[in-house]
Amino acid sequence: MRIVDVNEFYSPVGGGVRTYLDRKIPILSSLGHELIVIAPGTEDRVEDRPGGGRIHYVRAPRMPFDSRYGLFWDRKAVTGLLDHYDPDVVETSSPWRPAWIVGEWQGRALKSFFMHNDNMEAYAMRWFEGFASRARIEQAFGWYTRYMGRFLQPYDVVVANGPALARRMRARGVRVDADITLGIEREHFSPSLRDDALRRALLAQCGLPESGHLLVAIGRHHGEKRWPVVIDAVERAGASLPVGLVMIGEGVETRALERRVAASPHIRLFRPVRDRHQLARIMASCDAYIHGNDSETFGLVVSEALACGAPLIVPDIGGAAEVAQPPFSETFAARDARAGADAIARLFARDAAMLRRAAAVAAVKVPSDQDHAAMLVDYYARAIAARLPDEQAQAGARDVNAA
Known part of the structure; x- marks a missing residue:
């Protein structure tokens, strides 16, 4: 299985996302899969990893408030790479521009939005907790929940990184199809x-x-x-x-x-x-x-x-x-x-x-990152298999209409 992760949060000098993906690449390789990360960089370049997998940097402008990270501005640069790599699964986790780029890309891949964070809890709740109740803050930022519902529509699967995030999102009416808990080294x-x-x-x-x-x-x-x-x-x-x-x-x-x-x-x-x-x-x-x-x-x-x-x-x-x-x-x-x-x-x-x-x-029961990777690719394989009958039926309908 080839997985391409369009990841705006990956940076050579970044923190948790870089650690997660740098570890995930060799784990998936050991399981017989390939992970390619498309990340914003200061120049176009490819960084192959030993044993398989790579980081493909796309030249992109820097974030104004943190120059360690970049912004995917050129849609065609990203979709062109998706066409080139022709993945079985395409992932993204950013709720901003990458969510729309991946969601609107016309390719055969299973589209997965992988939720790593809760912006409502991390920012809105913290910023305004001294001025209003949690319920009032949720209500005031309902536009963000509705926004999430719009960009998630084209995705085949929406995955949360654990039960805590899945419960929060579902309570707001945000779609979550599965929670697959992260692990540690x-x-x-x-x-x-x-x-x-x-x-x-x-x-x-x-x-x-x-x-x-x-x-x-x-x-x-x-x-x-x-x-x-x-x-x-x-x-x-x-x-x-x-x-x-x-x-x-x-x-x-x-x-x-x-x-x-x-x-x-x-x-x-x-x-x-x-x-x-x-x-x-x-x-x-x-x-x-x-x-x-x-x-x-x-x-x-x-x-x-x-x-x-x-x-x-x-x-x-x-x-x-x-x-x-x-x-x-x-x-x-x-x-x-x-x-x-x-x-x-x-x-x-x-x-x-x-x-x-x-x-x-x-x-000894704490989940490992190897457990997480194995569960994730197994979930993707089952989701791909479940799509096949629908795709075959649609192809058959097109053949009948053409006749």
């Missing part, structure tokens, strides 16, 4: 990486002894991550418990977060850890992983932490909530720091050995 993560010496060192960085409780949080410093909620929750819990927090990440709000935690004796900010093995050691060595983002659609870092055997403290909605289960987790009302503090206290009141044992059992 599970081979990097294991509870066996726990290192008591590293745990002691991190607690010491937080000004706490070995008897303290170590929390770890990882992610971009961006508003949707809800870091102020996490920080407030840890500080509230710290009024009665010896709790330290290590935050790993950077982003547009780094300076603001540095100022925010400057007076917090037990919270430390660290730059991103690029070494996957070292990052996994940190997650495996913490006493719990804490998360604040309630708008994400798949709990990637939360799943990685669980694969390291870390108990979880997460919001009660969103992708992270899908990962959390009572034997190894505590959830709290999203965006509520007091509830977060209560969840921290509840978790550390539980039997620590039982918590870690439950998390270790769950660790």
Whole structure:
């Protein structure tokens, strides 16, 4: 099967989308399939990948607010490549220009819109939450839901990256045909990486002894991550418990977060850890992983932490909530720091050995990216097979009309 992904979010210096696709190309190749990514670039060029698959860059203008990414402006440049590659499946995930380019392209391929994010939750809900209720915001931005309904009409299948996103979209009346949960590079993560010496060192960085409780949080410093909620929750819990927090990440709000935690004796900010093995050691060595983002659609870092055997403290909605289960987790009302503090206290009141044992059992069940890729191509194969009788019937009708 040849799959072409028209992806405006792929960039050589990008983040999650690049990581997902760079991993997906060799996995699909190992399964006997080919993935070609059409991405905006600073020049027209092709980057072949070892073992099969490629990135085909189309020269495109840069996004005005983030020059790492480009915009597909020339429709014919994209549709010409689709004609050239003649894929079995064509995917896209951008709700803007690529959605229309792919949807209106006249080719034989199965058309799949793969939903990775929820713009309503990530932006509108966050921007206006202090001014109106969620219901009012949903109503005010109903135009976006209607817009989605229009561009999705030509697609054969609409796939969400997990049950959290599928439920949100269906509740708004947006079509979703299947949810196929993403996975992680599970081979990097294991509870066996726990290192008591590293745990002691991190607690010491937080000004706490070995008897303290170590929390770890990882992610971009961006508003949707809800870091102020996490920080407030840890500080509230710290009024009665010896709790330290290590935050790993950077982003547009780094300076603001540095100022925010400057007076917090037990919270430390660290730059991103690029070494996957070292990052996994940190997650495996913490006493719990804490998360604040309630708008994400798949709990990637939360799943990685669980694969390291870390108990979880997460919001009660969103992708992270899908990962959390009572034997190894505590959830709290999203965006509520007091509830977060209560969840921290509840978790550390539980039997620590039982918590870690439950998390270790769950660790081996975290879906891998190989599981995700296999389920996705199987779904596409079934969708293609289901189309054949309709296409044959239509061809027969054309033959009769021609006669």
